[in-house]
Structure formats: C-alpha cells, structure tokens
Amino acid sequence: xxxxxxxxxxxxxxxxxxxxxxxxxxxxxxxxxxxxxxxxxxxxxxxxxxxxxxxxxxxxxxxxxxxxxxxxxxxxxxxxxxxxxxxxxxxxxxxxxxxxxxxxxxxxxxxxxxxxxxxxxxxxxxxxxxxxxxxxxxxxxxxxxxxxxxxxxxxxxxxxxxxxxxxxxxxxxxxxxxxxxxxxxxxxxxxxxxxxxxxxxxxxxx
Amino acid sequence: xxxxxxxxxxxxxxxxxxxxxxxxxxxxxxxxxxxxxxxxxxxxxxxxxxxxxxxxxxxxxxxxxxxxxxxxxxxxxxxxxxxxxxxxxxxxxxxxxxxxxxxxxxxxxxxxxx
Numbered sequence: 001x002x003x004x005x006x007x008x009x010x011x012x013x014x015x016x017x018x019x020x021x022x023x024x025x026x027x028x029x030x031x032x033x034x035x036x037x038x039x040x041x042x043x044x045x046x047x048x049x050x051x052x053x054x055x056x057x058x059x060x061x062x063x064x065x066x067x068x069x070x071x072x073x074x075x076x077x078x079x080x081x082x083x084x085x086x087x088x089x090x091x092x093x094x095x096x097x098x099x100x101x102x103x104x105x106x107x108x109x110x111x112x113x114x115x116x117x118x119x120x121x122x123x124x125x126x127x128x129x130x131x132x133x134x135x136x137x138x139x140x141x142x143x144x145x146x147x148x149x150x151x152x153x154x155x156x157x158x159x160x161x162x163x164x165x166x167x168x169x170x171x172x173x174x175x176x177x178x179x180x181x182x183x184x185x186x187x188x189x190x191x192x193x194x195x196x197x198x199x200x201x202x203x204x205x206x
Numbered sequence: 207x208x209x210x211x212x213x214x215x216x217x218x219x220x221x222x223x224x225x226x227x228x229x230x231x232x233x234x235x236x237x238x239x240x241x242x243x244x245x246x247x248x249x250x251x252x253x254x255x256x257x258x259x260x261x262x263x264x265x266x267x268x269x270x271x272x273x274x275x276x277x278x279x280x281x282x283x284x285x286x287x288x289x290x291x292x293x294x295x296x297x298x299x300x301x302x303x304x305x306x307x308x309x310x311x312x313x314x315x316x317x318x319x320x
Contacts, residue, residue, distance in 0.1 A: 008274055008313045090318060097315055100286040107289040108315040117281075117319065180286020 007097040008108060020047040026093055030055055058088050090116065098135055100180050103144030111135050114179060118148065121174035122167045127155030131191060138184035145184035146175075156193040164188040213264065216303075221262050223299045224275055227291045229283035233261030234276035234317045270308035271300055278318035289314040 019025055022045045032039055033052045042048040095111025119130035131151035138145040148171065154163055168186045175181045221233055263274040273296050279288045293312040300310040 008315055094317060100289055100316070105290075105293075106311070106313045107286060107293065108313070109285060109289075110315065110317050113316060113319055178281075178284060180284050180289075 008106075020045075020051060022047045024048060026051055030089075054092065055088075059085060095135075098137065098146050098181065099144045101144070101182075103142050105144070109179065109181065114146075114175075114181060117179060118150070118171050118174060121170045121178075122150060122152060124170055125163065125166045127158065127194065128163070128167060129153040129194065143182075143184065145182040147185045147187070148175075148183060149187040149189065151189050151191045153192040153194050154190045156195045160190055164190070217262050217264050220264065220273060220275075220296055220299065223295050224262065224277060224292055227288065227295050229280050229288035230292060231278045231280050231318075231320045234278065267311075269311070271310040273300070273310050273312045275312065275314045276317050277314065278320055279316050281319045285316055285319065289316060 020029065022041075024041070024045075024047075029042060029048050029051050032042065033055070042052065090110075090112045093112060095115070097108040098111055098114055099105070100107040100109050115133040115135055118135075119133045122128055122130040122133075129152065131153065132149075133151070134149045135146050137143070138147045150167070150171065152164075152167060154160060167188055171186050172183050175183045224230055224233060261276040265272045265274070275292055275296065277288075277292060279285055292314045296312045297310050301307070
C-alpha cells in the first residue's frame with residue numbers, strides 16, 4: 001500500500017511561507033503597516049508592498065460591504081469587521097499543513113487553523129491567556145503526530161505546574177475530540193504572570 | 207479541448223460532491239476571494255475571475271486520479287471526521303464514474319473552521 005505522509009504540494013508551497021522573498025516575516029510587515037510605522041524598506045520593497053496591498057484591499061472590501069447594507073448604522077459593526085479580518089488573516093497566512101487522523105491518511109489541517117482552536121482551548125482554563133502557539137510534525141518517521149509549544153500568561157498566585165497540567169489536558173482534549181489530531185507532546189511556557197509586577201517570572205517554564 | 211472541458215466538468219462535479227458533505231462549510235478559496243468578488247460588484251458576476259471550483263485539483267496519474275481538496279469546515283463537527291467523509295464521498299463518486307478503475311487518491315486539507 002502506498003502511504004501518503006508528505007504534506008500536499010500546494011499547501012506546502014503556499015502554507016510554509018511565513019517569510020516574504022525579501023526575508024521579512026509577513027506578520028511583522030502587516031503589524032507595522034497597521035500601526036502606520038515609518039519604514040523605508042516597506043515602501044520600496046515590491047514583496048512588502050504587495051503583501052500590504054492585499055490586506056488593504058480586503059479591509060476596504062469589508063468596510064465597503066458593511067456600508068452597502070442599509071440599517072447597519074444601527075449597531076457597531078467594528079467587532080464583526082475584526083472577526084472577518086481575523087478569518088481573512090488565517091486564509092492569507094495559514095502556516096504549514098499538519099496531519100489529521102491516523103498516519104498516512106493524507107488528511108491535513110493548516111497550522112493557523114489548528115493553533116486558533118488550541119489557543120481557545122487553553123483559554124478555557126480560568127485566568128489563562130494564550131500567546132504564541134507553534135505546531136510541528138513530531139520527530140520520527142511517519143508518526144502522524146504533532147508537537148505543540150504554547151506560550152501562556154498565567155494568573156499570579158496560581159500553582160504553575162498544576163495550571164500547566166490543566167492547560168495541557170484541555171489542549172489534548174480539544175485536539176482529540178474536536179480536531180482529531182494526534183498530539184505527541186504539549187510544551188507549555190509561562191511567559192508572564194497577570195497582575196504580577198512587570199518582568200516577574202519572565203520565561204519561566206512549567 | 208474536449209478533454210479540457212471534460213476535466214473542468216469533472217472538477218465542478220467533484221466540487222458539488224464535496225460541498226454536499228455534512229460539515230463542509232465551503233470550498234477554498236474562501237472568505238478572502240468571496241469578499242473580493244462581492245466588492246468588485248455585480249458587473250464581475252458571481253465567481254468571476256477565479257477558476258471553477260478552485261478548492262479542487264484533479265490530476266490524472268498511472269494509478270488513477272489524484273484529487274486535492276481544500277475546504278473550510280464547520281466547527282460543530284469533528285474536523286477529521288469531516289475530512290474522512292469528504293475523502294470517502296469523492297472516492298465513491300469517482301469509482302461510480304469509472305467502475306473497475308483504480309481507486310482515486312484523495313488529499314483533503316482543512317484551510318479554515320467556521
């Protein structure tokens with residue numbers, strides 16, 4: 001039987017592209033543009049300009065559609081616009097394809113989509129705010145499993161090992177029950193304590 | 207030319223099968239492309255400027271069709287179950303079109319959850 005453990009070609013070409021050809025991370029280009037920071041490189045680089053133009057066109061589209069609908073003045077459409085743009089960003093910056101199900105089933109989910117679901121799962125633990133969530137295929141031939149590294153902000157005063165274990169459990173439950181993704185390892189890193197003095201416990205690993 | 211049309215027809219056909227699978231919200235391209243086409247106005251027409259069923263790629267091979275499917279799935283369903291249902295539906299559909307042929311290889315990628 002032929003096994004299919006390589007990510008789909010199209011997704012690999014488009015999905016792994018966190019960096020533009022000029023070497024800049026796409027996320028930074030977008031963030032800088034949204035904050036209107038001065039950046040001579042961004043205005044001169046064709047790759048950065050194209051990345052920014054695409055996001056700008058979509059924001060224009062969202063605003064335009066909102067204005068076209070009569071009666072939408074009656075409520076604040078800002079949250080809807082933000083939600084739409086969050087989804088658009090996921091489409092434009094999907095990350096790499098990661099395996100679903102059993103090894104070699106040839107079923108995949110894009111990293112950014114899975115990461116969002118797993119971050120939300122982590123935040124169901126009281127007081128936890130999820131930050132960076134990185135997913136990667138687990139080491140070893142054709143495991144079909146995924147390793148996860150999640151940064152969290154923890155509530156000050158919480159027992160960190162116990163808190164990390166609760167987060168780990170929620171993440172594993174969601175990966176299994178809602179996604180169907182096999183998780184080999186969950187590495188939780190507490191990067192900040194909420195309500196604690198700034199800089200306290202920075203980078204402490206639980 | 208005839209083969210090209212037949213291929214496009216088959217792509218549309220498979221797209222219809224995929225979109226009928228419970229738990230599939232829509233095919234890629236998803237929200238970004240829909241916003242662009244909606245904003246470009248009625249002159250552009252629905253689906254204008256994009257290839258038919260761009261979330262489906264069909265490639266003939268010595269061992270049968272390879273079908274690459276990219277979908278946005280519903281959060282209400284377990285994601286892997288949706289992808290398995292898509293794979294099974296596509297394989298069954300292509301098998302019915304060419305009985306006795308080799309089974310299609312189907313790759314399914316979830317590009318969004320709504």
